[in-house]
Amino acid sequence: xxxxxxxxxxxxxxxxxxxxxxxxxxxxxxxxxxxxxxxxxxxxxxxxxxxxxxxxxxxxxxxxxxxxxxxxxxxxxxxxxxxxxxxxxxxxxxxxxxxxx
Amino acid sequence: xxxxxxxxxxxxxxxxxxxxxxxxxxxxxxxxxxxxxxxxxxxxxxxxxxxxxxxxxxxxxxxxxxxxxxxxxxxxxxxxxxxxxxxxxxxxxxxxxxxxxxxxxxxxxxxxxxxxxxxxxxxxxxxxxxxxxxxxxxxxxxxxxxxxxxxxxxx
Numbered sequence: 001x002x003x004x005x006x007x008x009x010x011x012x013x014x015x016x017x018x019x020x021x022x023x024x025x026x027x028x029x030x031x032x033x034x035x036x037x038x039x040x041x042x043x044x045x046x047x048x049x050x051x052x053x054x055x056x057x058x059x060x061x062x063x064x065x066x067x068x069x070x071x072x073x074x075x076x077x078x079x080x081x082x083x084x085x086x087x088x089x090x091x092x093x094x095x096x097x098x099x100x101x
Numbered sequence: 102x103x104x105x106x107x108x109x110x111x112x113x114x115x116x117x118x119x120x121x122x123x124x125x126x127x128x129x130x131x132x133x134x135x136x137x138x139x140x141x142x143x144x145x146x147x148x149x150x151x152x153x154x155x156x157x158x159x160x161x162x163x164x165x166x167x168x169x170x171x172x173x174x175x176x177x178x179x180x181x182x183x184x185x186x187x188x189x190x191x192x193x194x195x196x197x198x199x200x201x202x203x204x205x206x207x208x209x210x211x212x213x214x215x216x217x218x219x220x221x222x223x224x225x226x227x228x229x230x231x232x233x234x235x236x237x238x239x240x241x242x243x244x245x246x247x248x249x250x251x252x253x254x255x256x
Contacts, residue, residue, distance in 0.1 A: 006109055011118075020122035021129050024254045029188030036129045075190070090122075096115035 002084070004091035009054055011089065014039060014047045019086040022057065022078045030074040048076065056082030130254040135247055136186045139179055144240030146175045147209050151235040154216030155228040163217075183247075194246070195253035201246040205239055 010019055017037050022028060034044050051057040062073045078086065094100075110118065153168035184190050194202070212231045219227040 011110070013118075013121075016118060017121065017125050021125050024126055024129065024192065025189050026192040027190040032129075032132070032188035036125060036132055038128075073185075073188075090119075093110075093115040093119055096109060097112050097119060099116070099119065 002087040002091050004095050005088035006092040007085050007089040010086060014043060015051055018047055018051065019078065019082065022076060023083065023086055027075045027077040030076060033076060051082065055079055056085060126255050130251045133187050133189060133251055135244065136183050139183045139186060140243040140247060141240045142179050143176060143243045144236040146172050146179065147239035148232045148236035150209060151212045151216055152228060152232040154213055154220055155225050157217060157220060159217045159221040191250050193253055194250045198246040198249035201242050201249065205242050208238060209235060
């Protein structure tokens with residue numbers, strides 16, 4: 001069972017939403033995440049950088065057959081540390097909100 | 102500029118955050134477009150494999166057609182293309198999608214066996230019917246499995 005731990009870094013609204021969406025998948029394309037959250041490229045990039053620096057998300061590039069230029073698909077995933085931290089943060093939110101698990 | 106939080110949220114704020122996460126999960130599942138062409142391609146792979154029975158010689162000298170391995174590779178390539186097109190690599194497919202996948206494999210094996218039976222009775226032409234059945238049913242079941250996996254995203 002995950003122990004509740006409130007994480008200030010995760011709780012910033014956009015970062016909380018990023019982790020919440022990534023938790024549901026193994027990996028996700030940058031564009032799909034941006035469209036799901038309805039945020040700009042710059043905003044998403046900024047928060048992903050913060051999460052990556054904390055070791056909570058990993059980013060990997062893959063070639064894209066649909067693009068003729070050098071741009072690549074960026075796949076984003078929660079790391080095991082990020083998954084644990086987000087799980088603990090969710091527990092903390094549920095405790096604060098008084099929602100039984 | 103979004104700052105890191107220095108205090109714990111109130112119960113109302115925490116509940117609102119959790120509701121927001123549920124809404125994002127819903128938006129994620131709703132935003133994924135179903136790759137119908139690629140799901141039909143999976144049906145095509147199944148039909149191709151079942152059609153391989155038409156050139157087999159059931160009986161003592163029966164040798165499984167090599168198209169089985171090619172069909173497996175084609176199916177794996179199609180799964181990769183589905184991942185690329187949707188931009189999502191699923192973490193969990195869910196029980197229902199898993200059961201449908203097992204049903205797809207069982208159905209292909211049954212239709213292949215029926216096809217071999219038809220060939221052994223000299224009705225080689227009838228393999229067209231089993232092959233078309235494989236295409237239709239597998240395409241449909243692949244869609245059911247994909248939509249079930251999307252439902253899993255909502256939970």
